[in-house]
Amino acid sequence: MKAASIFRLPNCVPLARLALAVALSSLGALTSGCTGRVLGNGGGGALTDAETGTSPGQDVAGAAPITSLPPASACRTSSPGPRALRRLTAAEYSATLRDLLGDPSLPLTSVFSDPTVLGFSVDSHALVIQGLGAQQLMDQAESVAHFAVANHLAQLTSCTSTDAACRQTFIRQFGKRAHRAPLSDADVAVYEALFAAEASFADGAEAVIAAMLQSPYFLYRRELGAADGSGYQLSSYELASSLSYLLTGSMPDAELFAAADSGALLQPDELGKQAQRLLQSPAGHRAVASFMNDWLGLSKLQTVAKDDAVFKLGDSLRQAMAEETRSLIESTVFEQNGSLASLLTTRTSFVNQELANHYGLKSASGLGATLTPVTFDPSERDGGLLAQGSILTAFATASESSPVQRGKLVRTRLLCQPLPPPPPNLDTVLKPASGGMTTREHFAQHSTNPVCASCHRMMDPIGFGFEQYDAFGRRREQENGHPIDASGAVASDTGDAAFVGLPGLVDYLTNQAGDEVNACLVRYWSYFAFGSPGWNEDQCTYDTISQQAKAEGFALQSVVKSIVKTARFSRRVADP
């Protein structure tokens, strides 16, 4: 040890946890630590408004970074939360440029490096334009405007004369789509002046398009609304944007603009109809997949390092695993109109021959490279999301299964129970396994050391239930000559729920903890939809979504459709 004056904490010391808890609570992101308390849902973990220390109309997290979803309020009174200004995410920005100019292959440069918060890049607090950002946007706007005028001018305007009438028509028509709302007269005048300084229609259009693509009305989604006595009602255009970005990841299409123009979108029935239409579109399917991807950390499969000495995981197998999960989600959500429970319990999946061989499916033959629906024989492989090769491989170390990562996935993403990051000054590297040890025996270090156990009891015993699958998602009956012990437990303040293997864990998650798991899904999808991890008096909104979805068997589609029906989606209160 070099710095003699520094007190070196041994592994998992509670003092360090205390310091971390203080740090986190001072951020406003109150943590319930390793206690198994559920966030919100009116349960024992719900904090009162006084405890969260927020004022009306304020986001719970404020501007500070968060490491877990903050606890929801108790549901006493409902508030739709504060008004919001949300910069387009990197993906939304690119998709919007391509849709606006009607060119799916529009050449673009990556401008934004979006921070990821809780696995998502939707957090409006974190999406900022600063430093060289405006310069990068200017460069891109000029290139795109130049390209658009050179290649697509005829599609972008109905006239090309330089008279004021044609100029204004172009500015108002293109501007409405760029701003995603009709232009104010003041904005028309601003763009007209830019146009008028140019020598030709093409130059004028290029200057105006470049300016519009740098406009805050293009770069930010507005959820500001107009005061109507009891709060703020979002405009039909703001609603159109919110709906479109949630359900397609891009700007409103012509039909949605028409519904905003007529004001019909302000009617709940029309809003629901449009939601249904967009959800069924190809972009709607991609938007659901995008949520699932971020929620479950599925993209980790693409980057997780693997030890070739244990098994050479080639690209084609990695892609087959990713595709299997995409297909399972697509089929469950859109073909079966299924729920999260059905996603967790289904025995149907999609494999090609390479993946079937990897899984050791004896009856599968001649499948080729294309994924084909199969029904797993439980003696060969468990079904459902948690038994997918993608998740088992992503949530594992390079060579070993990881009960910690797998348990943490269930604890934080399915049960919404926060786990603080490893405490300060902790050497998280386990002592190397001695010869012949099973993974379970190796990770027992976490439970034999009481200071480690305080947090790891929340993760490892859940992860042990996955032990029938190795670091590459292969089923195993033995490890190092010892039979696999896949018995596990979900620890909580009210006692441990014991289970055996993935079927046992899934049974717990879909029955005993079914309401919690569905509430957790609602919480994450709300975060994805609203770009806010929570606000004062938010619990009633989550409860409303849950009640409506429950009436439809908690079908995954019904969750996002219920989000659209909430007051939060169309109304706001004043913000500080």
Next chain:
Amino acid sequence: MRTLSRRSWLKTLAAGTALAPFLDFESPAHAALAGPAKRVVLFCTMGTTPSIWTPKNVTAENAFELAESTSPLAAIRPHMVMLEGLPSGNPGDNHGSPDALTGLGFAASGRPDLVSVDQFIADRLLAGGVQSSVPSLLLGAEATASGGKTMFNRGNNLPTISSPLSAFKAVFGNATSAGAAPTDLLLKRRKSTLDAIAGQIQTLRQGVGSEARARLDLHLDSVRQIEKRLSGGGGQIAGCGQDLGATDDTTDVLKANLVHLDILVSALACNATRVAAIQFGSDQVLQVNLPELELQGDEHGLMLHSGAGDNFKKLTQFEKWLSQRFVDLVTRLAATPDPDGGGTLLDTTLVVWARDMGDGAAHNQESMRFVFAGSKYLKTDPNGRYIDFAGRNVRHERALLSICEAMGVTDFNGFGATDLGSNKTPLSELRA
């Protein structure tokens, strides 16, 4: 924190004075700055493990043997000083702590006074009348892609520019021999456009809450930085810079970062910036793809955490590669003329290799490790210098204060921790 109205900003701009975003006009640091270093470059990587970094057979400050992982540094011994044994004020803060370049720990995340040394110096330079086309240039291909953080902060964590093409255009787009120099007409168009955009931001700003207003203020400031560049206020040499072949491809983050290093050196050579930084990876992950060295996978997860078994053989190889990149950077600065005249860029540029954690395997900041090189500020030795502060309880923040002092920033008010008391001073050991 204070911002100016657009009118007063333009008025001041017309008077030829550059203004910093959020600068405090009453600050004593407003006085002209005269540091021996005119530029600073931060070379930022993930925490290593002491066993492969610490020099061996140390008999004196200038008599030591470089470890295998740092062996390429032998080429720049006369220019460099290696430091270790400097604990941070929050020595157990783990991944993602802003500590390394701010002197403040996790608890300061999101606090407005959280500022990393690069941003602090950039603000003080502008406040001191040192104009810069790009107040700070933060580059790095991976920092946020995998959900991680950078080492740079201004209240919140600052992203780096990931795309080399976007970075190149942003720095050289306004004046380069590679791209078409802007015509008067284009210049006029850009100025009118930025006026229009700034006006719209102001209008929008009036109708939103305080949190969104703060973000719009940052956006407005970013727009005004362009206006200043267009007015030639930053001192960037017109027509300077060559086509560096930058693309938008960041699939191989190390390759992309090599282009970023080219851009960075070019930006210094063209006097576009005085504060530049490059980050390899994030606080969580650095995806290495170096088939020629048979290195593939995440530096932290694979090479560090799974590396103990073979004495960190892969990590050593990769750190050696990083050391060579640091040496390349220093060597190129030594071969590039100072745009202000006189000697080379290395004479006037302080290059600092900094890490988020001192010991990446143990996840702590107990012994922060730096390599300083270049500028006439630094006390050097023909054999190089290695200073081990272990056991002296010298906080690592003082190395950051040395960077400030080298740049002529000697009023540390507003930077770092408040509990250093009379120890809130640069490390005298570093000063020539």
